[in-house]
Amino acid sequence: MKLSVDWLNEFTPLSQIPFEKVLDKINTSICEIDDVEEFKVHLSSVITVKIKSLEKHPNAEKLQTTIASDGSKEYQIVTAATNVKAGDIVPLALPGTKLDGKEILDSELRGVRSQGMYCSEKELGLTLESSGVLIFPSDTALGISVRKLFLWEDTILTIDNKSITHRPDLWNHFGFARELAAQLLLPLNNFPFQAETKLESGNDGLSVTKSEHAHSYYVCSIQDVKITPSNPKIKSRLEKCGIRSINNVVDVSNYLLLELGQPTHFFDRERISSTTFSVVKSAEGTSFPLLDDTTPKLQKDLLLIQNGKDPVALAGVMGGKDSAVIESTKNIVMESAVFKREDVRYTIRKTNIRTESAVRYEKGLDSFTSLPVIRRAVQLLKENGNPNIKVYEPQGFNHTESKSVTIKTNLSFLRHKLGKDISQTEVTEILNRLGFTVTNKEEELSVLVPRYRQNYDVTIPEDLVEEIGRTIGYASIQTQALSMAVETPIRNPLRELERRIKNFLALEVGFNEVYNYSFASPTDAKLESSQENSSLKIANEMPDEHSLLRNSLFPGLIKQAKVNQDRFETVNLFELGRTYHKEGKGSDLAEERRWLAILSLSKNKPNDLSAVELEFLHLRETISELFLYLNLPKFEWTKTTRNYFHPNAGLVLNYDGIEIVELGILHTRYADDYDLKRRAILSKINMEKLADVWEKQGRNSHFIPPSNFPQGQLDLSLLMNEKDSTESFASLVHTMKIPELESVFVQTIFKGDSVGEGKKSVTYRFQLMSYDKTFTQERFKELSDSLVETAKANGYSLR
Numbered sequence: 001m002k003l004s005v006d007w008l009n010e011f012t013p014l015s016q017i018p019f020e021k022v023l024d025k026i027n028t029s030i031c032e033i034d035d036v037e038e039f040k041v042h043l044s045s046v047i048t049v050k051i052k053s054l055e056k057h058p059n060a061e062k063l064q065t066t067i068a069s070d071g072s073k074e075y076q077i078v079t080a081a082t083n084v085k086a087g088d089i090v091p092l093a094l095p096g097t098k099l100d101g102k103e104i105l106d107s108e109l110r111g112v113r114s115q116g117m118y119c120s121e122k123e124l125g126l127t128l129e130s131s132g133v134l135i136f137p138s139d140t141a142l143g144i145s146v147r148k149l150f151l152w153e154d155t156i157l158t159i160d161n162k163s164i165t166h167r168p169d170l171w172n173h174f175g176f177a178r179e180l181a182a183q184l185l186l187p188l189n190n191f192p193f194q195a196e197t198k199l200e201s202g203n204d205g206l207s208v209t210k211s212e213h214a215h216s217y218y219v220c221s222i223q224d225v226k227i228t229p230s231n232p233k234i235k236s237r238l239e240k241c242g243i244r245s246i247n248n249v250v251d252v253s254n255y256l257l258l259e260l261g262q263p264t265h266f267f268d269r270e271r272i273s274s275t276t277f278s279v280v281k282s283a284e285g286t287s288f289p290l291l292d293d294t295t296p297k298l299q300k301d302l303l304l305i306q307n308g309k310d311p312v313a314l315a316g317v318m319g320g321k322d323s324a325v326i327e328s329t330k331n332i333v334m335e336s337a338v339f340k341r342e343d344v345r346y347t348i349r350k351t352n353i354r355t356e357s358a359v360r361y362e363k364g365l366d367s368f369t370s371l372p373v374i375r376r377a378v379q380l381l382k383e384n385g386n387p388n389i390k391v392y393e394p395q396g397f398n399h400t401e402s403k404s405v406t407i408k409t410n411l412s413f414l415r416h417k418l419g420k421d422i423s424q425t426e427v428t429e430i431l432n433r434l435g436f437t438v439t440n441k442e443e444e445l446s447v448l449v450p451r452y453r454q455n456y457d458v459t460i461p462e463d464l465v466e467e468i469g470r471t472i473g474y475a476s477i478q479t480q481a482l483s484m485a486v487e488t489p490i491r492n493p494l495r496e497l498e499r500r501i502k503n504f505l506a507l508e509v510g511f512n513e514v515y516n517y518s519f520a521s522p523t524d525a526k527l528e529s530s531q532e533n534s535s536l537k538i539a540n541e542m543p544d545e546h547s548l549l550r551n552s553l554f555p556g557l558i559k560q561a562k563v564n565q566d567r568f569e570t571v572n573l574f575e576l577g578r579t580y581h582k583e584g585k586g587s588d589l590a591e592e593r594r595w596l597a598i599l600s601l602s603k604n605k606p607n608d609l610s611a612v613e614l615e616f617l618h619l620r621e622t623i624s625e626l627f628l629y630l631n632l633p634k635f636e637w638t639k640t641t642r643n644y645f646h647p648n649a650g651l652v653l654n655y656d657g658i659e660i661v662e663l664g665i666l667h668t669r670y671a672d673d674y675d676l677k678r679r680a681i682l683s684k685i686n687m688e689k690l691a692d693v694w695e696k697q698g699r700n701s702h703f704i705p706p707s708n709f710p711q712g713q714l715d716l717s718l719l720m721n722e723k724d725s726t727e728s729f730a731s732l733v734h735t736m737k738i739p740e741l742e743s744v745f746v747q748t749i750f751k752g753d754s755v756g757e758g759k760k761s762v763t764y765r766f767q768l769m770s771y772d773k774t775f776t777q778e779r780f781k782e783l784s785d786s787l788v789e790t791a792k793a794n795g796y797s798l799r
Contacts, residue, residue: 274308
């Protein structure tokens with residue numbers, strides 16, 4: 001949001017305070033400032049001059065040499081403009097001025113000196129396109145800068161919107177000035193809400209149907225308007241805040257939005273079909289043209305303004321095009337209303353239309369401004385080219401006119417929460433400055449909240465603590481050590497386990513941790529088909545891609561991998577998170593499950609299956625090392641099938657018969673759905689089950705004293721069918737109960753013409769260790785022969 005310091009000064013004399021102090025107070029007690037900028041400061045050196053003489057350039061047919069005066073000094077300017085003549089008053093950019101990134105120089109053009117450049121509307125930023133030099137009215141003062149002429153001499157504050165999302169009263173110049181006046185102990189001019197307006201008797205035929213769909217809704221008939229450009233003051237203030245000037249009627253509505261934070265709307269009286277207005281909910285498929293030149297088909301239960309039977313506006317969001325003010329408008333109907341913020345938010349979500357009005361309504365405005373804004377609008381219309389308008393009495397309703405919020409608290413509560421001994425006088429003075437009404441009874445306080453703060457903002461005693469704290473300055477509150485007993489924290493095995501796993505994956509093997517939203521789309525919910533029926537829909541509807549709570553961590557990891565697949569050769573990710581599952585339709589709460597999910601993108605081409613298989617085995621080895629790191633060595637890998645894994649590329653890890661881990665290569669149909677160009681290897685670990693096993697067995701000692709004798713190893717290469725599992729022979733070897741066997745694993749897998757089509761050569765490595773004697777050649781041969789015999793006896797061929 002942009003704020004004009006010149007505009008703020010109209011309500012409270014900020015110029016009496018050093019500007020740096022004002023900025024500091026805003027940052028420390030009100031909100032964050034993103035930027036402070038002098039508006040169009042580069043035009044300070046563009047001045048108004050009068051052309052005294054004009055003649056052809058001696059050395060160029062298309063150029064002219066002119067003499068211009070600012071009233072005290074003359075300049076020689078060479079120009080190619082054809083629309084200027086002697087006596088015209090035009091803008092002159094003096095040497096040193098930068099326009100469109102180019103610096104104007106005192107230079108020679110074809111041998112004739114030129115001391116600047118005449119400017120067009122485009123070069124001054126007034127229009128996107130223009131032809132010829134801008135010519136000012138004949139009574140324009142000479143020698144003044146264009147900034148001063150167009151009332152652009154101003155400082156613009158850019159406020160961080162997120163820091164005032166709970167303060168709808170600050171989304172306008174008067175409200176912000178009111179807050180600054182309270183914080184800086186300055187007087188406040190309240191004139192916007194005290195505008196005096198002479199009204200004609202009667203309603204000019206207008207009526208409003210009462211509705212529970214709005215807090216307040218008023219319309220007012222205004223006759224004899226004349227559509228013209230706005231005056232310089234209104235036009236410049238709108239421009240400085242980023243709003244384009246349209247005409248003197250529409251601009252008043254936008255000006256009110258920036259001045260008082262109250263959205264309004266004008267209808268052309270001749271372009272509406274009825275004199276009756278109502279606030280209704282839309283039917284499915286309702287459609288009418290909007291001001292942004294779209295005609296969307298609306299969903300059910302969106303808030304509409306209806307004129308007779310015709311919808312004329314999306315309430316609080318955007319008006320209709322067919323009833324808008326146009327150049328021929330003579331009579332208008334002004335609308336001033338406050339809608340429920342929930343209804344406006346719902347409309348924003350369903351239509352994806354977000355306007356300046358909607359942004360303010362969704363914060364929760366109070367209805368007390370609805371009528372004063374009409375009086376202020378009439379005052380502005382008269383000042384802005386319509387002095388002779390006739391204004392009739394507003395018609396409508398206000399359901400929350402008598403609403404009030406009173407908070408009861410006491411000094412001891414405030415002092416305890418603030419951590420500062422603050423007096424009753426100081427509390428009362430601060431709250432009174434901020435617009436609260438305080439009634440004291442010894443140390444008990446009864447605080448009446450001002451109307452502009454009572455909706456969703458200040459409602460409980462803790463809110464008063466915040467008001468006092470930010471006003472006295474949080475820096476003034478002394479830092480003190482907590483006064484509490486030092487107790488041994490309750491041990492959380494799951495958290496301990498998570499930290500150990502993070503250390504291993506991030507520090508030991510170099511994986512990157514990611515965080516994803518807990519929301520998912522219906523497509524995401526179908527990835528793990530066994531969990532699809534337990535998906536939990538969010539009651540407060542989100543966009544379709546965030547309409548469910550996730551039932552799997554895999555889709556989030558896959559989306560992260562998609563984003564990074566073209567940026568990095570190595571993409572190894574993991575996430576610790578929860579999934580949510582609702583079994584049945586009863587009143588029982590949904591179940592949360594804790595998982596660790598891992599994704600590794602292949603570095604090889606998708607059709608290089610041998611290389612991808614080696615990467616798959618490498619990730620399996622990494623997970624095995626994780627279990628050894630957790631002191632859980634007695635695990636077993638077995639083959640499995642999952643709908644999202646490729647057939648023959650799925651494994652599960654069991655520990656004491658409990659399935660804890662699954663591992664596999666993502667099926668290509670799901671990779672295609674998520675636009676993955678590379679093979680993805682996925683794994684997930686059930687953290688609750690792992691924590692239970694780790695707590696019971698991870699602390700047991702599995703230590704085996706090191707042998708005094710050297711380790712040995714054997715390699716054996718077998719020829720098998722391409723689709724045969726490599727785990728089968730390893731499991732077979734374990735059944736042989738070889739006393740020296742420590743481990744067996746696949747060292748390499750080779751496929752090629754030399755081994756034949758549909759075949760693969762698998763090399764197994766056997767780690768051997770003896771604890772009572774040194775290996776002899778005879779024992780090595782005996783073990784090798786037994787392995788070979790076992791392989792042949794079970795149908796395996798040696799290679």
